Amino acid sequence: MVRTEEKNNQIIKKEGRVIEALPNAFFKVVLNDDGKEIIGFLSGKMRMNRITILPGDKVSIEMTPYDESKGRIVYRLK
Secondary structure, three states: OEEEEEOOEEEEEEEEEEEEEEOOOEEEEEEOOOOOEEEEEEOHHHHHOOOOOOOOOEEEEEEOOOOOOEEEEEEEOO
């Protein structure tokens, strides 16, 4: 888990694996470090560049400390 300062907001970066694709570019993601299941949504840059995410893909997620059940998918790992 990595915490970075960005505009006075703390962002938590984690990695996980997509287990289910939901409507409107939402995904169910299982986190690697604690096995927790969260809802992830695609970031704007991934939508603009039409990056395809499928179940089974490994992804990098940014979360806020205020809501640990949602996260923004920012990168698709190899």
